[in-house]
Amino acid sequence: MAEAVTVEAVAEAMYQMVKDAAGVKKLKPTDLTKAMVEHFGSERCSKDLCKEALRRLMDSGRCVYTYYGGSFVELPPQEGAAA
Amino acid sequence: MADEKQTPTTPNLDELERGPWPSFVREIKKAAEKSPMSRGLLGVLERSYTDKIGHWKHGGIVGVRGYGGGVIGRYSDLPEEFPEVAHFHTIRVNQPAGWFYTSDALRSICDLWERRGSGLTNLHGSTGDIILLGTRTEELEPTFSELTQAGFDLGGSGSDIRTPSCCVGPARCEWACYDTLNLTYDLTMHYQDEIHRPAFPYKFKIKAAGCPNDCVASIARADLSIIGTWRGPIQVDQAAVKAYTKNGIDIQADVVDRCPSKCMAWDGKALTIANEWCVKCMHCINVMTKALRPGPERGAAILVGAKAPIVQGAMLSSVLVPFMKLEPPYTALKDLVGKMLELWAEEGKSRERIGEFIQRVGLGNFLEAIGMEPRPEMVAHPRENPYVFYEEYLEEEPAEAKA
Numbered sequence: 083m084a085e086a087v088t089v090e091a092v093a094e095a096m097y098q099m100v101k102d103a104a105g106v107k108k109l110k111p112t113d114l115t116k117a118m119v120e121h122f123g124s125e126r127c128s129k130d131l132c133k134e135a136l137r138r139l140m141d142s143g144r145c146v147y148t149y150y151g152g153s154f155v156e157l158p159p160q161e162g163a164a165a
Numbered sequence: 166m167a168d169e170k171q172t173p174t175t176p177n178l179d180e181l182e183r184g185p186w187p188s189f190v191r192e193i194k195k196a197a198e199k200s201p202m203s204r205g206l207l208g209v210l211e212r213s214y215t216d217k218i219g220h221w222k223h224g225g226i227v228g229v230r231g232y233g234g235g236v237i238g239r240y241s242d243l244p245e246e247f248p249e250v251a252h253f254h255t256i257r258v259n260q261p262a263g264w265f266y267t268s269d270a271l272r273s274i275c276d277l278w279e280r281r282g283s284g285l286t287n288l289h290g291s292t293g294d295i296i297l298l299g300t301r302t303e304e305l306e307p308t309f310s311e312l313t314q315a316g317f318d319l320g321g322s323g324s325d326i327r328t329p330s331c332c333v334g335p336a337r338c339e340w341a342c343y344d345t346l347n348l349t350y351d352l353t354m355h356y357q358d359e360i361h362r363p364a365f366p367y368k369f370k371i372k373a374a375g376c377p378n379d380c381v382a383s384i385a386r387a388d389l390s391i392i393g394t395w396r397g398p399i400q401v402d403q404a405a406v407k408a409y410t411k412n413g414i415d416i417q418a419d420v421v422d423r424c425p426s427k428c429m430a431w432d433g434k435a436l437t438i439a440n441e442w443c444v445k446c447m448h449c450i451n452v453m454t455k456a457l458r459p460g461p462e463r464g465a466a467i468l469v470g471a472k473a474p475i476v477q478g479a480m481l482s483s484v485l486v487p488f489m490k491l492e493p494p495y496t497a498l499k500d501l502v503g504k505m506l507e508l509w510a511e512e513g514k515s516r517e518r519i520g521e522f523i524q525r526v527g528l529g530n531f532l533e534a535i536g537m538e539p540r541p542e543m544v545a546h547p548r549e550n551p552y553v554f555y556e557e558y559l560e561e562e563p564a565e566a567k568a
């Protein structure tokens with residue numbers, strides 16, 4: 083069976099995706115999970131692994147959750163910048 | 166600066182103080198005696214009534230570090246004019262199951278909120294949480310830290326599982342058909358990750374009512390409504406029934422004639438119930454509390470899909486499991502919810518509640534995807550459109566069968 087990808091690698095890939103999308107598209111947590119499973123393959127990257135990776139991004143403060151009618155994952159916003 | 170300001174004149178808001186009923190304006194004015202933020206709030210609200218437009222911008226930050234729920238970001242679009250409420254974020258605090266507090270716990274929250282926010286609270290919001298209204302961004306982390314020290318945690322907001330809530334259940338009510346408080350506490354702990362980290366297309370509310378009286382209105386307000394019910398005959402104390410007749414209850418008119426399924430009979434001596442027709446509406450039990458009790462085997466009906474009108478119109482929950490025993494560790498319920506959440510997270514559209522999702526994909530497809538068999542209790546009334554056929558009726562009969 084294929085070797086599972088590490089949480090760190092998934093977190094990094096998620097972070098890059100969020101960074102690349104900044105200012106262009108708001109990504110939902112499910113968008114990130116689906117993209118990661120597709121990118122690494124479901125054999126190597128489970129939804130639970132994605133959940134853990136997302137949690138690390140949030141706990142470390144590299145990403146934050148935002149709300150604009152639905153919940154999104156973004157880079158930490160500039161203060162007072164809410165639309 | 167704000168502290169020196171007088172309470173603004175508010176001729177429009179003053180109208181809302183008239184009459185004998187409670188007034189949120191009166192309460193904000195009381196708070197404004199001590200709180201600059203509440204003074205600013207009066208100013209911005211008065212301005213909204215004059216301009217006939219809300220002056221709030223929502224969204225943006227939604228939590229403290231690591232959390233994606235519990236804070237509703239709110240900013241004034243007139244920050245220069247009302248600097249005290251330039252930020253006016255709401256914090257949702259996870260309430261105890263059944264809303265039981267000690268006065269010390271309430272005092273600790275109020276004291277904390279007078280120091281760190283506007284001092285204004287709303288107990289309780291429609292989800293059930295303690296709502297702390299109005300604070301600045303820089304106060305969020307310290308407030309969270311103090312709340313956790315006092316034994317509280319943030320509740321849900323955004324596209325997550327919202328703080329589960331329940332009626333007082335067996336703590337104070339003899340009709341509870343299961344332990345609503347224990348179940349709610351258990352689910353709250355079980356779904357900590359899903360409450361704090363949004364991972365769904367939209368919100369998902371869980372409400373637990375101990376009996377069909379549904380004091381938490383779960384059937385109208387929860388995506389997952391857990392409503393206590395029973396199996397077996399309603400327990401009747403005939404002597405107590407008779408005593409009611411002596412106390413002015415007209416059993417025929419007040420009880421029997423009002424039974425929605427017309428399954429009761431009263432001959433002046435004994436009350437009989439055709440229990441197989443009882444729809445468990447609680448009416449008879451509510452009228453004759455001393456004479457009637459729910460049946461002996463107790464559990465809950467699991468319903469899915471209620472919502473208030475936001476993106477689409479309002480919906481009531483409908484039955485998914487007519488009867489489920491609810492005892493710790495509630496494995497069957499958690500398995501069912503897990504399957505529903507997984508499917509909806511995967512296939513639901515953005516801002517689509519689970520009830521809307523079921524309507525879009527069809528109940529049959531939904532049931533198949535979560536591995537459940539259809540049951541008669543899931544159907545409100547028989548099919549009435551003659552142009553819709555069951556698939557098996559359309560299958561070609563073998564040639565020899567036709568001959």
Ligand code: SF4
Pocket residue numbers: 332333334335338339340341342374375376377378379380381
């Ligand atoms: S819903 Fe039923 S059990 Fe719960 S408080 Fe109301 S009457 Fe009692």
Ligand code: SF4
Pocket residue numbers: 423424425426427428429438442443444445446447448449450
């Ligand atoms: S609970 Fe409602 S349906 Fe059942 S017997 Fe009583 S009144 Fe009739």
